[in-house]
Amino acid sequence: MELKQKLGTLGELVELLIANGRWWLVPMLAILIGAALLLMVLHAAEYVAPFVYSIF
Amino acid sequence: MILFDSIVRIAAPVVWRNDAEIAKKLEEFSATEAGSALDMLKAAELETIPRLRRLFFRHAMDEARHARMFEAMARATRPGRIAVSEYTPIHARRQNLFANLGRARFLAFVHLAEKDGEQHFRSLARHFDDRPELAELFATLADEERFHVRYAIQNLLRVEGANARKALRGVRVASAWRAWRRQGRAIGDRLARLTLAIVYLFVLPIFALAQKRLEPEKSGWKAAPTATVSRRQF
Amino acid sequence: MRALGISAYFHDSAAALVEDGVIVAAAQEERFTRIKHDASLPLNAVKMCLDTAGVDMRSIDTVVFYEKPLRKFERLMVTHLREFPRGIGQFSRAMGTWLSKRLWMKGEIARELGCDVEKIVFSDHHLSHAASAFLCSPFQRAAILTVDGVGEWATTSIYRGISDADGSRIESLGELHFPHSIGLLYSAITAYLGFTVNEGEYKVMGLAAYGKPRFLDEFCKIATIAEDASLSLDPRYFAYAWHSEKSFTSHLEALLGPARVPGTAFDLPAPEGSSAQRWADVAASLQAFTERYMLVLARHAQKLTGETCLAMAGGVALNSVANRRLMDEGPFTELFVQPAAGDAGGALGAALLACHVVDKQPRGAPMTSAFLGEEHTGASVRRFLDDCRVKHTSFADRSALYKEVANRLASGEIGGWFQGRFEWGPRALGGRSILADPRDSAARERVNRKIKFREPFRPFAPAVLAEEHDRWFVPVSQGGDHTTRFMCSVAPATEEARLKIPAVVHVDGTSRVGVVESGPLHELLLEFRARTGIGVLLNTSMNLKDEPICGSPAEAYGTFLRSDLDFLVLEDCLIERRPKWN
Helix, strand or coil: CHHHHHHHHHHHHHHHHHHCCCHHHHHHHHHHHHHHHHHHHHHHCCCCCCCCCCCC | CHHHHHHHHHHHHHHCCCHHHHHHHHHHHHHHHHHHHHHHHHHHHHCCCHHHHHHHHHHHHHHHHHHHHHHHHHHHHCCCCCCCCCCCCCCCCCCCHHHHHHHHHHHHHHHHHHHHHHHHHHHHHHHCCCCHHHHHHHHHHHHHHHHHHHHHHHHHHHHHHHHHHHHHHHHHHHHHHHHHHHHHHHHHHHHHHHHHHHHHHHCHHHHHHHHHHHCCCCCCCECCCCCCCECCCC | CEEEEEECCCCCCEEEEEECCEEEEEEECHHHHCCCCCCCCCHHHHHHHHHHHCCCHHHCCEEEECCCHHHHHHHHHHHHHHHCCCCHHHHHHHHHHHHHCHHHHHHHHHHHHCCCHHHEEECCHHHHHHHHHHCCCCCCEEEEEEECCCCCCEEEEEEEEEEECCEEEEEEEEEEECCCCHHHHHHHHHHHCCCCCCCCHHHHHHHHCCCCCCCHHHHHHHEEECCCCCEEECHHHECCCCCCCCCECHHHHHHHCCCCCCCCCCCCCCCCCCHHHHHHHHHHHHHHHHHHHHHHHHHHHHHHHCCCEEEEECHHHHCHHHHHHHHHHCCCCEEEECCCCCCCHHHHHHHHHHHHHHCCCCCCCCCCCCECCCCCCHHHHHHHHHHCCCCCEECCCHHHHHHHHHHHHHCCCCEEEECCCCECCCCCCCCEEEEECCCCHHHHHHHHHHHHCCCCCCCCEEEEEHHHHHHHECCCCCCEEECHHHCCCEEEECHHHHHHCHHHCCCCCEEECEEECCCHHHHHHHHHHHHHCCCEEEEEECCCCCCCCCCCHHHHHHHHHCCCCCEEEECCEEEECCCCCC
16 A cells, blocks of 8 residues: 555656656656665665654 | 763763863753753643652652752853853753653653663762762752652552563663664664765766756746645645 | 645644634644654644544544645755755755655655545645635735745745635736745845744844844845846855755855854944944845835735735745835735744645635635634643642632732733633734733843843834724824734834833834734733733743743743743733742
8 A cells, every 4th residue: 555655656756747847857766766765675674764854 | 780880980081071071061961851850840731640740740840950950050160151151041852751651651761761860970979079069969969869760660660560560671672772773773874875975976967967958947937837735746 | 624734844844623614723733842843744733633623533524735745856856956066965865855754745644644545635835825824814805925935846926815605716826936035035144144044034133123224235136126026046145955054155255244153142232343233234134125025026916916905924924024014015905914924824724725715615704813722721720730739829710810910010020821722823922921011121131031041132022902002003004904913013113102111112113013802811901001001011922942832831830940930820820939949
């Protein structure tokens, strides 16, 4: 269920970028999601944990 | 306890090495005590058993007094220090412990935390045998913490009976797990930043070039997007 | 229909519950967690809203998040590309947060609130602000201006709002995009003056009164106002687009002089040529530029919409000095500012949008009270004090309480005043206030030094009986004023005010007025007037510096413990003198 939601979110993000004429950002998004997956794998090993920052 | 005392005594000459550091540490202690006061006040408000409300409230008043005592000693140790000035209240951070832990674990937490505090203050009282005013401060506070240690365990036993041990164990385990997670987060932080820094340096340049070519920046009024309230996140 | 509005994850998270068009409850999360500007999901505020309505999440028809997160993420990506190769630090920090948490907030909201994910909808940031202003106002049609730092992309937006038999509509007429933002300009200069962003802007407004706008030409170099009222900031002077901590560059310091190091003490009035005077002049110049821009913007909005009434929201709408100028010199005859005009207000706007714009429910009465927070009954307070054996006097007769407090205030005491539900928004309006005699300048000094621990140049505001307003303060020169009820504008003080109530008149002769029309504070003011002939009190919020305003009796008591207050009133109980802690 959660995976379906996340995939749905990614789908919306791609749709947004294309709708705004920013199709060329889709590959960059793919790379960022790849980086996120890598970090999730490291987190699952239990010796790293999610990090939270505040921006601005 | 002996181990704890030894660690404190070994670290103390470094941590409390001069008047400036002493004043700074005393201010930190003041802030911690003030934070505890706010937590105890909130516990007194949320608690429904009158006896416990009274005890939590008294504990809050003790902590508030301790905060002022530390603040006064910090000022006396380093009179010119700007942080402890007339325009600075004792900044206190409440942790909402009672709401987060519930009655039993809260009492267990108070017992264990005050026990650690008492031991710490006694060790420091011994360390400062050449500074009678500091030795007396820490000795006095250690004696007062003793009451907190006792009432917390007495009431934990009264409230929880045989489950008191479970509550104490739960707090110890949670504390250790929190420390572990803190370390894990710190490591995860660094790994994540490194990974994203690599992405920034090696992936972004080509997209930055594309962005500058395809989207020259323009100021001025723009039309708002048409979507309003919807399930869509854009 | 029950709509729960949520703002979170940026700063000032909040929740608001609207039931069939009626605002049931609203609160900022910081009041519960005691973390200033808490940005976490407002679970405590949500609980308070549900408890006030006597419902649970199953009874909520829709959960409305106040902005569109994916558009915000898009802005982040595009901005980092624009600013490349600057911003590696901000990129890794911000992307980390978004990739691990914020992109997946829909699931987190559903999980944490315990609601069906299908119930969650998303509004637009500025649209939420616009709804919070228009749908709380007394206007059936109005121009709406939303002006803040930045939402998804928009920094400034113009709308037209119409409510009629077909429901309510809020139509967008244009927006300015990041990084061109009057709100971010104000924040950058706030940081330049050594104050904390999203916190220190009020201080800058107070500081401006001590200076002269001699840097106005310099401000016109760094920010250009075009003929169509759009604003354009010169990026050489600002770093907020690419630096996570700094908002300005060395170019700004070359233009305006060295920035103030945070924490540097200074006294005002300051000698000519001193750094302190220069900082005051910079603040005055910023304020003058902001007022100039807001007037231009208002004229443009009036031309676009043809409306006579204006509703405003967004953080810049909390600039009470600019609001007064808009009322006196602007093209609109009436102005309404929603009391929580900052990001927290977006939660309320989101919920109201769902009711009135989406569901087409007819509008109810306008917002005339900001007391939307948590209440603690007299009985619960008495039980708390009795159980804790706190010495107090309980007043069964409320009028006796008001007389007692009025006597104490008139004799120079300063007291905490805790009554009923706490306020929605950053202002204390008599729910969680510290009160003092405005006749005594020494009282102001004492409140600043020993109670609020604030910088000495910060002014205090008056709470005034509605019927006495014109005696002490100059009313607006045209049309209706819907701002003084929520302390959203300043007014010039009359000569009598300057002489008789100096503690609440700022150095430039103005005051941020709070008009009181009803409730316990109104009764207290009447008693105070009976003793002194003056229906005004010095009114400041019940909190210490850098802490959120108190919510519950425990927090009020904590403030009482750590400050020099002479007494504390909790509902109908009076506690006198600080407990002896030494």
